[in-house]
Amino acid sequence: MQNSPSLVPYFYAGCVERNEMSMACEALIVTDSAGVKNKVFILRFDSLDMKYDVAIIGSGIVGLSTAFHLSEKHSDLKIAVIDKFHTYAQGNTGKSAAGFRDVFSSDTSFKLSSSSIRFYDHVQRILGIDLGMKHVGYLFLMDNESASETMEEIGRKTKIEEIGLDRLADLGISVRPDADVKDVMGLDDIRKAYLAHNAGIMEPDKIAAFYYNQCVNRNIDFLFGTNVQSLNLVPEKPLDYPGEPFIWQDKTIGSINTDRGEISADTFVLATDVWTNFLTDPVGIDSHIRPKKRQLFKIRNEFIEAIVGRKVLSTESFPFTVFPKGVYIRPSPAERTFWAGVADDIGRDFSFVEDPQPEPHFYTYNVYQVLQAYMKPVASASVTGMWAGYYSYNTIDGNPYIFRTLNLIVATGTSGSGIMKGDAIGRVATALYDGEEKAKLYDGMRINTADLGVKSRHVEEEKLVL
Numbered sequence: 001m002q003n004s005p006s007l008v009p010y011f012y013a014g015c016v017e018r019n020e021m022s023m024a025c026e027a028l029i030v031t032d033s034a035g036v037k038n039k040v041f042i043l044r045f046d047s048l049d050m051k052y053d054v055a056i057i058g059s060g061i062v063g064l065s066t067a068f069h070l071s072e073k074h075s076d077l078k079i080a081v082i083d084k085f086h087t088y089a090q091g092n093t094g095k096s097a098a099g100f101r102d103v104f105s106s107d108t109s110f111k112l113s114s115s116s117i118r119f120y121d122h123v124q125r126i127l128g129i130d131l132g133m134k135h136v137g138y139l140f141l142m143d144n145e146s147a148s149e150t151m152e153e154i155g156r157k158t159k160i161e162e163i164g165l166d167r168l169a170d171l172g173i174s175v176r177p178d179a180d181v182k183d184v185m186g187l188d189d190i191r192k193a194y195l196a197h198n199a200g201i202m203e204p205d206k207i208a209a210f211y212y213n214q215c216v217n218r219n220i221d222f223l224f225g226t227n228v229q230s231l232n233l234v235p236e237k238p239l240d241y242p243g244e245p246f247i248w249q250d251k252t253i254g255s256i257n258t259d260r261g262e263i264s265a266d267t268f269v270l271a272t273d274v275w276t277n278f279l280t281d282p283v284g285i286d287s288h289i290r291p292k293k294r295q296l297f298k299i300r301n302e303f304i305e306a307i308v309g310r311k312v313l314s315t316e317s318f319p320f321t322v323f324p325k326g327v328y329i330r331p332s333p334a335e336r337t338f339w340a341g342v343a344d345d346i347g348r349d350f351s352f353v354e355d356p357q358p359e360p361h362f363y364t365y366n367v368y369q370v371l372q373a374y375m376k377p378v379a380s381a382s383v384t385g386m387w388a389g390y391y392s393y394n395t396i397d398g399n400p401y402i403f404r405t406l407n408l409i410v411a412t413g414t415s416g417s418g419i420m421k422g423d424a425i426g427r428v429a430t431a432l433y434d435g436e437e438k439a440k441l442y443d444g445m446r447i448n449t450a451d452l453g454v455k456s457r458h459v460e461e462e463k464l465v466l
């Protein structure tokens with residue numbers, strides 16, 4: 001039943017030799033969600049004894065974007081991107097709902113997302129590389145005044161249109177749930193509807209492929225199938241006494257241990273999302289994130305098939321729609337399905353397993369109940385696929401953590417919006433590498449790098465973590 005839209009490796013092709021280290025390099029062909037084949041090179045090595053200028057751990061959107069922007073600025077850097085999976089974008093990047101929006105209450109999230117969206121738009125429209133971006137909009141259905149106030153405040157930053165409630169019937173949405181349902185579930189009537197225009201859906205595997213292909217052309221080494229087990233904290237000036245580093249010694253991350261050997265680098269970047277703590281905890285660095293499991297359920301019936309691709313409002317097709325209680329449906333016009341999910345908070349524990357499984361009863365007793373209260377035509381829809389992943393959740397302010405400590409740059413805490421902010425996060429990580437106070441985002445917007453860090457953090461709480 002599990003059916004993640006991530007890349008599916010389907011055959012291995014012959015070996016070639018690449019780079020001056022003459023490591024064996026294998027070409028793997030992967031297909032993206034649209035059936036397009038991409039060639040992925042996998043370096044093969046039996047034991048590593050390598051030295052890089054920068055080693056980036058993680059080849060999701062954050063690691064790839066960082067590799068891209070770092071190499072864009074410093075063509076001479078010797079960079080490795082390391083991932084335990086056998087190709088890129090197999091972590092949470094491949095499991096996301098792949099919605100994008102610049103509708104965020106905090107200015108920081110707004111800047112990160114709006115600049116990234118503009119960059120992705122540039123890649124798709126100007127460079128002509130399809131990223132699967134469709135501006136279908138985000139429709140927010142509000143049942144209380146304070147949520148409407150937040151929306152009106154955000155409307156000063158980006159285009160948000162109030163939609164007459166009478167227009168929702170065309171989408172199969174009832175403003176008033178049945179009285180008994182309202183009573184039992186404590187639901188309220190929808191009082192306001194807002195359509196965000198700079199928003200929609202995209203295909204993260206295509207964005208990842210864009211960055212990956214650029215990086216491969218720049219001779220960045222991709223070390224797939226390589227699990228990083230630990231960071232080696234060493235003294236900057238070793239004395240070769242047992243027990244080093246001592247508290248009085250200046251420290252650095254000298255190398256990383258992997259299941260295939262040791263890799264040294266001058267700088268390490270952790271783009272490891274929800275896995276970050278496994279590497280930072282043992283060396284006493286706090287990544288400030290917690291794992292929250294997130295699930296998506298693909299649903300389909302005749303109504304969905306007919307409506308999902310239709311221009312119901314002024315957008316390209318049915319909008320990404322957020323109902324009261326946070327339940328959302330993400331249209332997938334190509335598959336003629338909706339993906340339904342919710343960012344459940346209290347009640348959802350912070351546990352972590354390597355291969356999280358979706359819970360059918362969670363759909364039945366939670367997501368479905370809210371959906372059918374407000375959208376009766378989907379009540380008969382069958383679940384045709386489901387998958388689960390994690391948010392690396394910043395439970396304090398809902399914005400990413402991007403900071404540098406020693407020679408380690410950590411970029412995590414994407415809190416459910418790492419794809420739509422991925423380009424900007426890579427630029428901030430690059431600015432940190434360069435020791436810059438301000439990171440220049442796409443189209444010239446600037447952000448203080450320290451604001452996203454730990455010690456001098458300066459961001460407002462994000463109210464719209466979905």
Ligand SMILES: Cc1cc2nc3c(=O)[nH]c(=O)nc-3n(C[C@H](O)[C@H](O)[C@H](O)COP(=O)(O)OP(=O)(O)OC[C@H]3O[C@@H](n4cnc5c(N)ncnc54)[C@H](O)[C@@H]3O)c2cc1C
Pocket residue numbers: 057058059060061062063082083084085089090091092093094095096097098099100226227228229271272273274275276279294295296341388389390391411412414415416417418419420421
């Ligand atoms: C159900 C769901 C819905 C979502 N919906 C959206 C959405 O609509 N829009 C949006 O923008 N975002 C969404 N997100 C969030 C988004 O998926 C993440 O923010 C984003 O993918 C984070 O990217 P990343 O590169 O940091 O992490 P990942 O893609 O998880 O990449 C981290 C990589 O690090 C590697 N790694 C970790 N530890 C090690 C190690 N020790 N050794 C080697 N490799 C290691 C992993 O293998 C992985 O490939 C959603 C997430 C989920 C789960």
